[in-house]
Amino acid sequence: xxxxxxxxxLILFPFVMAALxxxxxxxxxxxxxxxxxxxxxxxxxxxxxxxxxxxxxxxSQFMYLEESFVPDHVIMAGEVFLMCLVxxxxxxxxxxxxxxxxxxxxxxxxxxxxxxxxxEGNTHFRIDTFAAVMYLIVGVVGILICIxxxxxxxxxxxxxxxxxxxxxxxxxxxxVFLGAMFGLISSxxxxxxxxxxxxxxVCSFLMIGYTRTQEAVDNSFRALWMNLLGGCxxxxxxxxxxxxxxxxxxxxxxxxxxxxxxxxxxxxxxxAALTKSAQFPFSRWLLGAMVAPTPSSALLHSATMVKIGVYxxxxxxxxxxxxxxxxxxxxxxxxxxxxxSLLAITVSDGKKVLAYSTISNLGLITACAGTGTREGVWAxxxxxxxxxxxxxxxxxxxxxxxxxxxxxxxxxxxxxxIKLPRLAFIMIIGICGMxxxxxxxxxxxxxxxxxxxxxxxxxxxxxxxxxSGSTLFYWAxxxxxxxxxxxxxxxxxxxxxKSEMVSIFPLTAMIVIMCFAFPWMSxxxxxxxxxxxxxxxxxxxxxxxxxxxxxxxxxMIFLIPVGARFLSIGKNSKMTMSYVAGVNAGDDRHYIDSxxxxxxxYMSNWYMEDFFGEKKLxxxxxxxxxxxxxxxxxxxxxGAL
Amino acid sequence: xxxxxxILKALLYIILAPVVGGLLSGMDRVFSARMQGRVGPPLxxxxxxxxxxxxxxxxxxxxxxxLFVTVYLIFTVFTGALFFAxxxxxLVFFALSMSEVMLVLAAFSTNGPYSIxxxxxxLLQMMCYEPMTLLVAIGFYYANGSFMVDDLIHAQVxxxxxxxxFFIGFVFILxxxxxKSPFDLSTSHHMHQEMVKGLTTDLSGRNLALVExxxxxxxxxxxxxxxxxxxxxxxxxxxxxxxxxxxxxxxETLIDNLFPRVKYKTMLIVTWSVILVFAGTNLLILNVLKMx
Numbered sequence: 060x061x062x063x064x065x066x067x068x069l070i071l072f073p074f075v076m077a078a079l080x081x082x083x084x085x086x087x088x089x090x091x092x093x094x095x096x097x098x099x100x101x102x103x104x105x106x107x108x109x110x111x112x113x114x115x116x117x118x119s120q121f122m123y124l125e126e127s128f129v130p131d132h133v134i135m136a137g138e139v140f141l142m143c144l145v146x147x148x149x150x151x152x153x154x155x156x157x158x159x160x161x162x163x164x165x166x167x168x169x170x171x172x173x174x175x176x177x178x179e180g181n182t183h184f185r186i187d188t189f190a191a192v193m194y195l196i197v198g199v200v201g202i203l204i205c206i207x208x209x210x211x212x213x214x215x216x217x218x219x220x221x222x223x224x225x226x227x228x229x230x231x232x233x234x235v236f237l238g239a240m241f242g243l244i245s246s247x248x249x250x251x252x253x254x255x256x257x258x259x260x261v262c263s264f265l266m267i268g269y270t271r272t273q274e275a276v277d278n279s280f281r282a283l284w285m286n287l288l289g290g291c292x293x294x295x296x297x298x299x300x301x302x303x304x305x306x307x308x309x310x311x312x313x314x315x316x317x318x319x320x321x322x323x324x325x326x327x328x329x330x331a332a333l334t335k336s337a338q339f340p341f342s343r344w345l346l347g348a349m350v351a352p353t354p355s356s357a358l359l360h361s362a363t364m365v366k367i368g369v370y371x372x373x374x375x376x377x378x379x380x381x382x383x384x385x386x387x388x389x390x391x392x393x394x395x396x397x398x399x400s401l402l403a404i405t406v407s408d409g410k411k412v413l414a415y416s417t418i419s420n421l422g423l424i425t426a427c428a429g430t431g432t433r434e435g436v437w438a439x440x441x442x443x444x445x446x447x448x449x450x451x452x453x454x455x456x457x458x459x460x461x462x463x464x465x466x467x468x469x470x471x472x473x474x475x476x477i478k479l480p481r482l483a484f485i486m487i488i489g490i491c492g493m494x495x496x497x498x499x500x501x502x503x504x505x506x507x508x509x510x511x512x513x514x515x516x517x518x519x520x521x522x523x524x525x526x527s528g529s530t531l532f533y534w535a536x537x538x539x540x541x542x543x544x545x546x547x548x549x550x551x552x553x554x555x556x557k558s559e560m561v562s563i564f565p566l567t568a569m570i571v572i573m574c575f576a577f578p579w580m581s582x583x584x585x586x587x588x589x590x591x592x593x594x595x596x597x598x599x600x601x602x603x604x605x606x607x608x609x610x611x612x613x614x615m616i617f618l619i620p621v622g623a624r625f626l627s628i629g630k631n632s633k634m635t636m637s638y639v640a641g642v643n644a645g646d647d648r649h650y651i652d653s654x655x656x657x658x659x660x661y662m663s664n665w666y667m668e669d670f671f672g673e674k675k676l677x678x679x680x681x682x683x684x685x686x687x688x689x690x691x692x693x694x695x696x697x698g699a700l
Numbered sequence: 701x702x703x704x705x706x707i708l709k710a711l712l713y714i715i716l717a718p719v720v721g722g723l724l725s726g727m728d729r730v731f732s733a734r735m736q737g738r739v740g741p742p743l744x745x746x747x748x749x750x751x752x753x754x755x756x757x758x759x760x761x762x763x764x765x766x767l768f769v770t771v772y773l774i775f776t777v778f779t780g781a782l783f784f785a786x787x788x789x790x791l792v793f794f795a796l797s798m799s800e801v802m803l804v805l806a807a808f809s810t811n812g813p814y815s816i817x818x819x820x821x822x823l824l825q826m827m828c829y830e831p832m833t834l835l836v837a838i839g840f841y842y843a844n845g846s847f848m849v850d851d852l853i854h855a856q857v858x859x860x861x862x863x864x865x866f867f868i869g870f871v872f873i874l875x876x877x878x879x880k881s882p883f884d885l886s887t888s889h890h891m892h893q894e895m896v897k898g899l900t901t902d903l904s905g906r907n908l909a910l911v912e913x914x915x916x917x918x919x920x921x922x923x924x925x926x927x928x929x930x931x932x933x934x935x936x937x938x939x940x941x942x943x944x945x946x947x948x949x950x951x952e953t954l955i956d957n958l959f960p961r962v963k964y965k966t967m968l969i970v971t972w973s974v975i976l977v978f979a980g981t982n983l984l985i986l987n988v989l990k991m992x
Contacts (some may be wrong), residue, residue, distance in 0.1 A: 474811070476764075495801065496794035505790055509847075512838055517987045520838060521831075521980055525972070528830035535801050535823050539808030539816075544762040546811075605788050612778070612795065619774065623767050632760040637812030637902050647761070647811050662816040665824070670965065 063123045065108045066184055066245050069194070072101060073238030077231035084227050086213045091558060094209040094230065098202040101237070105198025112191040113583060118591065121186035122247070130183070134254045135172055138165055141261050145283065154280045160287040164294045168253065171298055177250060178307035185247035185310060188587040192440065193244045193370060196447045199569075200362035201237050203562040207455050208233060208354035210558035214462045215352050222270045229269055233358060236262045240363050244370070247308045249297045256293055256331070256367065260286035263364050266355040267348050278347030285344045289334025296327030313378055313592070325375050326384045326695040330688065332375075333388075336368025336421045339395045339684035345418055349410045353458030356410060360417045361451035366443060369421060372428035373439050377592050380431025387691035388429030391684055393522035395422030398680045400529040401671045407664070409457045409467040412533060413450065416493065419530065420446050420500070426519055427507050433589050433597045434510030438503050440585050445499035445573065449492040452566040456486045459555045459563075469537055470663055474545035479553055483541050485567050490541075492570040494534045497609040497616075499573050506600045536664045546636070546646050574613045578606050706850075710781035713920070717780060721916025722746045724923070724949065731953045746916075750909045758905030761810040768806035769907045775799035776914040780921040786850030789837035796833070796921075800826055803899065803911065810902040818898025822886035824964050828971040829873035835979045836925065839866035842986045853931045858940070860929040865982025867929050869975045871948055874922055876971065880952050882959035883967055923949065 076097045083090040112118055142165040149157040171177050186194075212226035236259060243255035260283065268279030300306040304320060312324060337345035348359050359365065372388065379385030396419050403415035420442065427439035460475070460482055461467040475483040492498045504527065511519040555563075573580070578599070586596050601609075637647040644650055644657045652658050669675075726743040733740025760766055779795040782788075800822070807819035841847050843862040844855045852859070860867055876883040887898035895901075900911055926948050927941035962970075 496791070496798045501794055505794070508790070508834070508838070512841060515987050515990065517980075517983050520835075520983065521976070524831040524834040524838075527834060528827040531797060531801075531830055532823050532827040535804060535826075536820065538801070539805055539819055539823075542764065542768075542805050542809045543811045543816075544764055544809050546762075602788070605791055608782065608787060608791060612775075612798075615774065615778070616771075619771050620767060623770065632758040632763075632766065632905075635759040635761060637761045637810045638814060638896065639812065640814075640896070660813060662811075662813050665820045670968075 062108060062111060062121055062186060063184075065104055066123065066186060066241075068104055069101065069108065069198075069241040070238055070245065072097070072104075073234040073241065076101070077234040077238070080234065081227050081231040086209075086216075086224075086226060090227070090230075091209045095206055095558070095561075097234075098206050102198050102202040105194045105202075105241075108186070109191040109194040109198070112186050112194075113188060113587070118187040118191075118587070121184075122182040123184040131172070134251060135169065138169065138254055138257065141165070141257050145261060145264075145287070149280075152276055152280065157280060157283050157287065160284055160291060164257070164287055164291040167298060168250065168294050171301060172250065177301050178305055181248065181308050181311075183248040183251055184245045185308075186245060187591050188584065189370075189373070189440070189591065190244045192444070192584050192588065193366070194241070196362050196366065196444065197237060197240045197244065200447045200451050200566070201240065201358065203566060204354055204357045204362065204451055204455070205230070205233050205237070207357070207458075207559050207562035208352075210556040211354055211455075211458055211462070212352065214554070214556070218462065218465065219270075225269070229266065229352065229355070232262055232266050233354065236266075236358060236363055240367070243367060247310050249300055249307060249309055249312075252309060253290070253293055253297050256335075257287075257290055259335075259364055259367060260290055263348070263355075263359055266359070267351045269351050269355070272350070275350045278344070278350050281347050282344035285334050285341045289331040289341070292327045292334075293331035296324035296331070299327070300324045309374060313374055321378060322382055322384060323696050325378050325382075326691065328371055328375060329379070329384055329388055330692060332368040332371040333391065333425070333688065334368070335371070336365045336425060337418050338368075338391055338422060338425055339398060339418075340681040340688065342395070342399065342418045343681070346411065346414050349408075349414055353410070353454055353461070356414075357451045357454035357458070360414065360454060362447045365417060365421055366447065369424045369428060369439065369443060372425055373436055373443075374592075376428045376431050376436050376439070378431075379429055382431075382695075384691060384695050385429045385431050387687060387695075389426045389516060389519055391687050391691075392422045392425030392427075392429055393516075393519040393526075394680075394684060394687070395419065396426060397422075397522040397526040397529070398676065400526045400533065402673060402676055402680075403533045404529055405666045405668045405670075405672045405676075407469045407666060409460075409469050409472070409537075410454070412469065412537065413453055413457065416530075416533070417446075417450060419526065420450075423504070423507055423523070423526075426522075427510060430510060430514045430516060430519075432510055432514050433593055433595060434506060434513060434600060436589060436592060437581070437585050437597060437600050438506035438510055440588060441503035441506060441577070441581070442500070444580070445492070445503055448566055448569050448573065449489055449500060452563065452570065453486065453489040453493070455559065455563055455566070456482055456489060459559060460486075463551055463554055469540055472537075472540050473661075474543050474548055475541045476543070477545055477548045478551045480550065481553055482555065485563060486541060487538065488567055488570055490534055490538050494530055497574060497612040499570065499577065502577055502601060502609075509600060540664060545648065547648075571613075571617075575610065578603075706785040706787075710785040713781050713784040714777060717777075717920040718913055718916045721913075721919045722750070724919050725916060727949070728953050728956075731950065732957055735954070735957045746912070750912050753909035753912070754906055756905040758907060760904075760907065761812065761902045764809045765806050765902070766907060768802050768809060769903065769910050772799050772802040772806065773910045773914040773917075775802060776917050776921075780917050780924075783849055783921055783924055786848060786853075789840055789847045789849060789852070790834070792849075793833040793837055797826060797830060799914075803914075806903070807899045807901075812902045814896040814898060814901040817895055818886045818901065821895075821964065822899050824968065825876045825879075825883065825886055828883075828968055829876045831972070832869050832873040832975045832979060835975065835983070836866055836870050839863040839979065839982070839986075840928065842983070842990070849928070852928060853933075855932050858930045858932050858937060862986065863929070863982055865978040865980075869979040870925070870929075871951070872974050872978075873971060874926075874948070874952060875955060876967070877922060878919065878952060880956040882955075882962045883971075884956075884961060885964060885967065888961075 145161040146158050216224045239255045239258035246252045264283040334341045399415045399419035424439045424442045427435040636643045639650045642651045725746040730740045776799045783792045804819045807815040843859045923945045930941040
């Protein structure tokens with residue numbers, strides 16, 4: 060099939076799927092079947108398109124759609140529809156401020172389009188290597204999350220009888236989201252990107268508000284206003300490009316060396332990207348997004364929503380090198396990486412730790428993109444890839460654990476390796492994938508560190524090394540909780556349905572495979588991106604010798620447990636109780652106190668709340684970064700005008 | 701690429717490090733005893749101890765524990781071998797923190813109160829020194845333009861001339877890394893304390909011996925990194941490196957005997973401040989110099 064048709068299919072078919080799912084109210088096997096078949100069709104198309112583009116050798120040929128009379132009108136109608144929807148819901152829930160931001164973002168753009176002030180005649184689609192890589196992420200990880208959701212939502216409503224079952228609506232929203240993602244990635248026209256940008260904002264708002272509880276409504280509106288504010292920034296940048304610079308496409312922005320004013324729209328787009336990827340001071344919407352059912356968290360945090368922001372930043376990266384915008388973006392990113400990793404130490408809700416870790420990792424990606432160096436972009440793309448896979452796996456596992464144990468608190472995961480061995484092993488691989496040598500994320504962190512050192516960003520180096528320390532702390536203590544072996548504890552019933560395993564197993568396998576495949580990925584996926592962005596390549600970021608040593612480490616990690624099993628290491632040892640100063644009461648969970656009574660014994664993890672707690676740290680961080688963002692906007696935009 | 705020479709160096713480390721590490725550990729005990737006005741054990745007492753541990757019956761709390769301890773030992777040896785074979789400094793430190801996590805997991809897996817307390821404290825200690833270990837690698841890179849130990853030992857000028865701040869920071873975190881007082885929060889050398897033996901409370905016999913041996917390897921690796929600050933192309937620099945190691949090692953023992961254990965918050969604040977003040981400032985200065 061030709062690539063243009065495939066692109067159309069990828070953008071439009073998810074919307075068709077959404078409609079198909081929406082009409083099936085009940086969680087029937089037919090609905091699951093629809094999701095699985097349709098989902099795999101999308102995944103197949105995305106992989107086929109991506110592979111074709113990656114193998115083509117010349118990505119400049121994939122530019123399409125110069126005549127766009129009909130689609131332009133559809134998009135305009137869509138923008139009006141989104142605006143009306145936001146207005147309606149804002150009035151319904153009495154959150155009137157959202158109306159203002161929505162109007163401010165949409166009306167001027169509509170006026171520009173209707174009065175013919177927009178620049179016409181350029182191609183609207185461009186599928187280059189970076190788009191192909193994003194296709195793979197959205198197509199594979201995003202679709203796996205949707206398939207996971209079809210089974211998850213059934214269990215969810217089984218446990219949450221107080222929530223009205225609107226799972227058809229939720230699942231169709233997920234597909235709308237994917238359609239918008241494909242649209243955004245494929246578009247080169249700024250006004251089209253803006254439209255898809257707004258769809259994702261509104262979609263995430265609707266998903267977060269799914270349960271309709273007061274908390275959910277509040278959090279969803281917080282997500283809405285933050286993202287719409289970013290949308291306003293995007294709209295301003297879009298209008299400035301069209302009306303002042305005569306530019307209509309993103310590729311023109313990133314290759315424009317001619318105009319010194321280009322930095323203005325770049326700054327505005329970067330601002331929009333900061334809101335989307337939940338950097339400080341806009342992080343609170345991502346934390347609030349946890350109230351929604353787990354699949355939406357997985358979708359928003361790993362493969363889609365937050366990745367749009369960093370996608371934009373990576374696209375803009377070449378223009379940001381050695382500009383004030385670039386410096387501010389790196390500082391905000393580095394600061395977010397460090398601050399969010401400290402905050403992650405203090406929370407015990409599994410999903411919240413994941414949320415903070417997402418913010419923290421996105422900060423690192425933002426910082427890498429902001430340096431505008433080739434090495435920085437290399438590290439940023441690697442991070443996007445590894446993060447999407449590991450984080451979606453972790454979210455899904457936490458969701459399953461919650462369904463099995465009715466809690467997602469890390470303290471309740473004490474002894475998970477005995478209670479739910481299968482999920483525990485998957486989770487261990489996921490967590491190791493996030494921070495430990497020789498797994499994926501570490502490779503990218505390593506590259507990031509090298510790029511910061513080479514570009515002489517001392518502050519970033521400091522943020523990164525201190526952030527690595529705290530990152531290690533919060534992941535390792537979680538890992539410890541899982542690995543605790545409790546005597547006389549019983550295995551719980553693992554009620555994870557097969558459809559969820561269809562999603563979880565491939566993701567687990569991908570984490571392991573990517574450990575081996577990253578040199579190949581670097582050569583076939585990331586170097587071409589650098590070629591397109593900078594017309595230049597870089598030598599291998601991680602040397603061949605190091606790669607071999609890492610491979611040896613991976614193999615050792617997997618061989619040692621197997622070897623231990625065969626050599627029966629530790630099987631001949633005498634078993635005993637853990638040491639409780641000689642006052643065990645028959646097992647390792649009780650002891651005899653000084654009055655001779657039996658007491659329960661439990662060691663909780665450290666959270667150090669009085670030290671880095673959310674109460675103490677969150678608002679100062681937000682204010683500090685607000686100042687940074689304002690300085691960036693005022694100095695760059697104000698200074699140039 | 702991996703050459704025969706590298707493999708030989710790695711093998712040499714694997715064979716000699718426990719001997720050197722054990723002797724250092726014995727020296728530590730002799731020094732401590734003399735400082736406290738005791739005669740102290742013979743120099744090779746650590747070898748007797750480990751030998752005895754190896755021949756005792758091993759009791760375990762669970763079977764995963766053994767696995768974690770074994771992985772800890774293997775990866776500690778691997779890390780050291782990587783360093784002495786001339787590998788990448790950053791990778792050495794990444795692998796090192798991975799092996800440390802394994803020891804922590806061994807303690808976590810026991811579900812014993814003292815072990816888990818030790819494990820949490822050990823994680824906090826890691827959080828304290830992790831920034832500095834990474835900075836050391838970066839410092840060497842600034843000084844001599846490579847992360848590879850193999851290139852760094854062919855420096856023209858000893859690294860200490862350019863990165864003295866990093867050296868101070870590293871010597872400071874060595875106290876934590878080697879679990880010396882005032883930062884011996886996660887485990888102690890004496891049984892009769894509030895945390896018993898912390899991290900290693902629930903390890904015994906052969907498993908405890910493995911941890912001891914891993915610590916010997918670790919000490920040699922750390923001393924190797926101290927030596928790196930002084931090594932140049934000139935063979936005589938080896939003498940300076942050895943002198944430096946001896947001084948640092950003696951200093952660590954002295955501090956161990958002088959100061960009482962501090963609270964974890966003090967440790968975190970003091971360590972991060974020291975790192976920021978010494979290594980951070982040094983880094984800033986180097987960066988400014990690099991620009992001109």
